[in-house]
Amino acid sequence: xxxxxxxxxxxxxxxxxxxxxxxxxxxxxxxxxxxxxxxxxxxxxxxxxxxxxxxxxxxxxxxxxxxxxxxxxxxxxxxxxxxxxxxxxxxxxxxxxxxxxxxxxxxxxxxxxxxxxxxxxxxxxxxxx
Numbered sequence: 001x002x003x004x005x006x007x008x009x010x011x012x013x014x015x016x017x018x019x020x021x022x023x024x025x026x027x028x029x030x031x032x033x034x035x036x037x038x039x040x041x042x043x044x045x046x047x048x049x050x051x052x053x054x055x056x057x058x059x060x061x062x063x064x065x066x067x068x069x070x071x072x073x074x075x076x077x078x079x080x081x082x083x084x085x086x087x088x089x090x091x092x093x094x095x096x097x098x099x100x101x102x103x104x105x106x107x108x109x110x111x112x113x114x115x116x117x118x119x120x121x122x123x124x125x126x127x128x129x
Contacts, residue, residue, distance in 0.1 A: 055087070061089060063078055063082060064088070074115075093119075095128045105118065
């Protein structure tokens with residue numbers, strides 16, 4: 001007898017799947033769907049803003065302390081380091097140009113009990129008091 005080599009001279013068999021139910025399964029057939037608990041950047045930003053709003057509403061001034069300065073009056077000092085971009089304090093007051101600031105300073109000087117606290121800063125290349 002002659003020996004036939006496997007696969008030589010024979011056509012490859014094709015499986016018939018016409019009448020069979022598909023054997024393909026999804027991973028979800030075996031494992032439940034899990035949703036990520038990670039938060040989006042927008043959600044994280046909203047949470048941070050809510051935290052800042054809560055601090056402001058409750059009058060919490062973490063990391064700040066008011067101290068008396070000889071011959072000057074009160075001053076606000078940091079009691080810890082702040083990271084770049086971290087909330088420090090909210091400014092609550094009027095934005096004044098130089099003319100209004102000088103006028104208001106003169107009015108406040110008339111009553112020594114009132115005191116005058118002007119904060120100078122720039123915003124969009126304009127200086128405010």
